[in-house]
Amino acid sequence: MKSPFFLRPPFLAPATAAAALLLGAGCNRSDERITVYRIPKETPSMPPQAGPRSAAPAAVHWTAPAGWAEQPASDFRKGSYFVTDADGKKADVSVISFPEAAGGLLANVNRWRDQLKLPPITNVVEAGTPMEVAGRDLFFVELVSEAPLSPDGSKSRILGGIFPAGAETWFFKMIGPDALVASQREVFKQFLQSVHPAEGEAAAGSAHPTMSANSGGSDTNAPTPPPIEAAQGAPVQYTLPPGWQTKPLSPMRLASFKATAPNGKETDISVVALPGIAGGDLQNVNRWRGQVQLAPIDEETLAKSAEHVQANGHDFLLVDLVSEQPLKGEKQRILAAILDEKQQSWFIKMTGEDAAVASQKSAFTDFLRGLKIP
Amino acid sequence: MPEVVVRPFPLKSPLRVLSSLRLTVVCLGLGMLLIFLGTLAQVHLGIHAVQARYFQSLIIFWSPPGASWKIPVLPGGYLLGTVLLVNLIAAHAVRFQLTKKKIGIILLHFGVILLLIGQLLTGLFARETQMRIDEGQTAGYSEAPREVELAVIDKIDPNFDQVVAIPEAVLTRGGTIQNPTLPFTLKIRQFMSNTHLAMRSQVAQARPSLATTGFGPNIVVEEAPRTVKDDERDLSAAYVEVNGVQDSLGTWLVSNAIPDAQPFTINGRTYELVMRQRRFYKQFALTLLDFTHDQYAGTDIPKNFSSRVRLVDLERNENREVLISMNDPLRYRGFTFYQSGFDNNDKTTILQVVKNPAMLLPYIACGLVAAGLLAQFSMHLFGFVRKRAR
Numbered sequence: 001m002k003s004p005f006f007l008r009p010p011f012l013a014p015a016t017a018a019a020a021l022l023l024g025a026g027c028n029r030s031d032e033r034i035t036v037y038r039i040p041k042e043t044p045s046m047p048p049q050a051g052p053r054s055a056a057p058a059a060v061h062w063t064a065p066a067g068w069a070e071q072p073a074s075d076f077r078k079g080s081y082f083v084t085d086a087d088g089k090k091a092d093v094s095v096i097s098f099p100e101a102a103g104g105l106l107a108n109v110n111r112w113r114d115q116l117k118l119p120p121i122t123n124v125v126e127a128g129t130p131m132e133v134a135g136r137d138l139f140f141v142e143l144v145s146e147a148p149l150s151p152d153g154s155k156s157r158i159l160g161g162i163f164p165a166g167a168e169t170w171f172f173k174m175i176g177p178d179a180l181v182a183s184q185r186e187v188f189k190q191f192l193q194s195v196h197p198a199e200g201e202a203a204a205g206s207a208h209p210t211m212s213a214n215s216g217g218s219d220t221n222a223p224t225p226p227p228i229e230a231a232q233g234a235p236v237q238y239t240l241p242p243g244w245q246t247k248p249l250s251p252m253r254l255a256s257f258k259a260t261a262p263n264g265k266e267t268d269i270s271v272v273a274l275p276g277i278a279g280g281d282l283q284n285v286n287r288w289r290g291q292v293q294l295a296p297i298d299e300e301t302l303a304k305s306a307e308h309v310q311a312n313g314h315d316f317l318l319v320d321l322v323s324e325q326p327l328k329g330e331k332q333r334i335l336a337a338i339l340d341e342k343q344q345s346w347f348i349k350m351t352g353e354d355a356a357v358a359s360q361k362s363a364f365t366d367f368l369r370g371l372k373i374p
Numbered sequence: 375m376p377e378v379v380v381r382p383f384p385l386k387s388p389l390r391v392l393s394s395l396r397l398t399v400v401c402l403g404l405g406m407l408l409i410f411l412g413t414l415a416q417v418h419l420g421i422h423a424v425q426a427r428y429f430q431s432l433i434i435f436w437s438p439p440g441a442s443w444k445i446p447v448l449p450g451g452y453l454l455g456t457v458l459l460v461n462l463i464a465a466h467a468v469r470f471q472l473t474k475k476k477i478g479i480i481l482l483h484f485g486v487i488l489l490l491i492g493q494l495l496t497g498l499f500a501r502e503t504q505m506r507i508d509e510g511q512t513a514g515y516s517e518a519p520r521e522v523e524l525a526v527i528d529k530i531d532p533n534f535d536q537v538v539a540i541p542e543a544v545l546t547r548g549g550t551i552q553n554p555t556l557p558f559t560l561k562i563r564q565f566m567s568n569t570h571l572a573m574r575s576q577v578a579q580a581r582p583s584l585a586t587t588g589f590g591p592n593i594v595v596e597e598a599p600r601t602v603k604d605d606e607r608d609l610s611a612a613y614v615e616v617n618g619v620q621d622s623l624g625t626w627l628v629s630n631a632i633p634d635a636q637p638f639t640i641n642g643r644t645y646e647l648v649m650r651q652r653r654f655y656k657q658f659a660l661t662l663l664d665f666t667h668d669q670y671a672g673t674d675i676p677k678n679f680s681s682r683v684r685l686v687d688l689e690r691n692e693n694r695e696v697l698i699s700m701n702d703p704l705r706y707r708g709f710t711f712y713q714s715g716f717d718n719n720d721k722t723t724i725l726q727v728v729k730n731p732a733m734l735l736p737y738i739a740c741g742l743v744a745a746g747l748l749a750q751f752s753m754h755l756f757g758f759v760r761k762r763a764r
Contacts, residue, residue, distance in 0.1 A: 032543045036555050037655060038534045039514070236579070248596055254579040273578070 060097070060163065060170050063194040065187045068093060083174065083184055089152055091176025091184065093191075097168045105162060108171065109141055112158050115175070116145035117291065128160075131189075134196040138163045140189070147290035150177040151283035157181035161192040170195070236271060239370030241363035244269065259350075261359045267352030269364075271371075273344050281338050284347065285319050288334045291351075292323035311369040314339055318368075320361070322354055333357035335364055341373060393464035401458045404449060408434075411448070420602030422520060430497050452494070459490045478750025485742030492735030500730035503654055504714065507662035507683070508722045514659040516727040517651035522610045522630045525653075526556060527646040541652060545612055558640055561615040563625060566597045568608040571631055583627065584613040588636040588647075590627025612649060616640070654727075658687035658707065663695065665723045667716055679713050681723040698725065 071080035079095030128141035331354035431450030503516035611629035628649035680699035714726035
C-alpha cells in the first residue's frame with residue numbers, strides 16, 4: 001500500500017521546511033530582545049552639555065559693512081543687523097545656519113518666496129545666481145514681492161545668500177522695503193564676499209543640543225523651525241466657540257484653531273502677540289490687504305471703515321477684508337482684530353474662503369469677548 | 375479506462391483544491407495585482423511602509439480615512455507566497471511522478487520552491503544597516519537607518535562601557551522595563567516614532583513637558599506622522615522615567631535628534647541615557663584610511679567611489695587592507711559591505727552593511743531552474759531529432 005501523500009518524499013522535506021519557517025516566523029525575533037554588551041570606552045563625540053547656551057563658535061566668519069547696526073544674536077541667529085535709511089525705514093539682516101543641506105537649495109528659496117507671498121518655483125536655475133566666495137559656491141538670491149507687504153505700503157524685497165560650509169548650510173538674508181533693500185544690493189554682495197569658513201572649525205556645530213541625527217547625513221528629517229522671535233507671553237485664556245477645534249501651535253502662535261463652515265470649507269484662526277505696536281494698526285491692516293490683493297489705504301480710510309468690538313474692557317479694532325478677485329480659485333476673506341495693550345500688540349485673525357469666513361463672523365466676535373488678555 | 379482510486383482520506387477534496395492549477399493562476403493574478411497596487415501606494419506611503427504592509431504581511435487591510443475599523447481587501451505577499459509554495463508542493467504530491475522523463479519539470483519546480491523559500495527567509499532574517507566612518511576613525515558597529523534604540527550605559531569600568539540596549543519594538547510597547555543588570559527600572563511614559571522638536575524659548579505657548587530633568591524641559595516635542603520619504607529620517611523621542619527601589623529619579627526626554635548622553639547617578643554609580651539609531655556591534659572593526667571619489671570630467675556626476683579600509687579582527691587574527699568600491703563589496707563573516715555613499719566633503723564614507731543568511735538561495739534556485747529548463751528542452755530536442763532521423 002502506498003503511504004499517505006504527506007509522507008511521500010517529494011512532499012516531506014519541503015513541507016517540513018515550510019512548517020518550520022512559518023513557526024519560526026511567529027517566534028520571538030531578535031528585534032524584540034533587550035541586549036546587554038560591553039564595549040571598549042568610546043571617546044566622547046560631543047562635549048558635555050554646556051550650562052546656559054553661550055554664543056556658539058561660529059564656523060563661518062564675515063565682516064558687516066559700516067552703517068549696519070548690530071543686534072544681539074539669538075538662539076537661531078548667528079548674526080543680526082538692522083539697516084536704516086534716511087526716512088527711518090528698516091531692513092533686517094539675519095545670519096542663520098542649519099545642519100546639513102537644510103532641505104536643499106530649492107526648498108529654502110521657496111521658503112523665502114513664501115515669505116514674500118510668491119508662488120513656489122520648481123527650477124532652481126530661475127531662483128538666483130551662483131557666485132564664488134572663498135573658493136566655494138554661494139548661491140545669491142534676489143526676490144521682490146508682487147503685493148505690497150512692507151509696513152510702509154511698498155513691496156518687500158529679499159536679498160539672500162545660501163552658503164554650504166562643511167556640515168552646515170549658512171543663510172544670509174536681508175528683508176525689508178523694496179527701495180531700501182534694492183539700494184543695498186552692492187553692499188550686501190560685498191558683505192557676502194567677506195564670508196569665509198573659519199580655519200579648522202568648518203564642521204563645528206553649535207553649543208546647544210544639535211537638532212539633527214548624529215549620523216545618516218542627508219537622512220535628517222526636515223529643517224528645524226524657521227527663526228521667529230516669539231513673544232514671551234503669559235498663557236492666553238479663551239472660550240472656544242462651538243465648532244472650533246484647536247490646532248497644533250506654531251512658534252509664532254499663542255493659540256491656533258480651525259473651524260469648518262457649513263459649506264464644508266475650513267478657516268484658520270490664529271492668535272499672535274508681538275511686542276510693541278508691531279508696525280502699527282495701519283501697516284498691519286495694509287499687510288493683510290496685500291494678502292487679499294487689495295490696494296493699501298490711508299489712516300483716514302481705516303478710521304472710517306474699521307469697526308470696533310468692545311469686550312472685557314478691551315477695544316478691538318476689527319477689519320473685514322474680501323479679495324476682489326478669486327485667489328487660489330476662490331475669493332478669500334480675512335477677518336482680523338487688533339488690540340494694542342500692555343506694550344503688546346495682539347492679532348486675532350481668521351482667514352479662509354469668503355463665505356466660510358463670513359459664516360464664522362459671529363463666532364469670531366464671541367471668541368473676542370471670551371478672550372482674556374493677561 | 376482510467377482507474378478511479380477511492381482513498382479513505384477525507385482530505386481528498388481540500389488537497390485537490392490545494393493542488394489545483396486554478397489556484398496557481400489565481401495566486402499569480404493576485405500577485406500581479408499586489409505588485410501593481412503596491413507600486414502605486416509607494417507614492418503616498420514610501421517604499422518601506424509598502425514593503426511592510428503589502429509584501430511582508432499576510433493580509434492587507436483597508437480603512438477609510440479617520441475610521442477606526444478596517445476590512446481585509448487583499449492577501450499580502452507572505453500569504454500569497456505561502457499558498458503558492460503549498461500549491462506547488464501539493465501538485466507534486468498529487469500529480470507528478472518521479473520518473474526520468476519528468477526530471478526537468480521537477481528540477482525546475484524545485485528551483486521555484488527554493489526561490490519562494492529564499493524570499494521568505496530574506497524577508498524574515500535579512501538585515502540592512504549602515505556604517506559611517508570618518509577618515510582616520512574606526513567603527514565596530516553598524517546602525518539601522520530606520521530604527522532607534524534606548525541605550526543605558528554603565529560607565530563604571532575604566533576600560534569598558536556596559537550597554538543595555540532596548541530596541542524600538544520594546545519602547546513602542548511602553549510599560550516598565552526591567553533588566554537584571556540594572557539596579558533600577560525604566561518606565562516608558564511616551565514613545566513617539568517621529569517628532570518635531572523646538573527649543574522652548576522659541577515656542578510662545580507650549581504644553582509643559584513631561585520631562586523633569588536633563589535637557590527635556592527646554593524642548594518642546596510635537597508628535598508627527600512617520601516620514602515616507604527615502605531621504606528623510608524619523609526623529610523619534612521618548613519620555614523615560616527612571617525609578618529606583620524607592621522613588622523616581624525623574625523623567626528624561628531622549629531623542630535620536632539629540633546625540634548628547636544624559637547622565638544620572640543611582641547608588642553612587644553613574645549611568646547615561648541616550649536614544650540613538652539601533653547599533654549592531656561586530657566582532658571586527660573597520661578603519662577608514664582613505665575615501666576617494668572621481669567625477670566625470672567637467673561635471674559633478676560621480677564616476678566612482680571607493681573606500682580603502684583596514685579590517686581588524688582580533689578573534690581571527692585578521693589585519694589587512696581592503697578596497698571597497700561601487701561594484702566590489704567586502705564580504706566578511708556573513709556581512710557584505712557595499713560602498714553606498716559619502717558625506718562631509720569626501721571625508722566620511724557610508725557603507726551599506728547587508729547580512730542575509732539566505733543570500734545564496736536565489737543563485738542556487740536560478741541554477742536549478744536553468745538546469746531544469748535545459749533538461750526539459752534538450753529531452754524534447756533529442757526526441758525530435760531522433761524522430762526525424764528515423
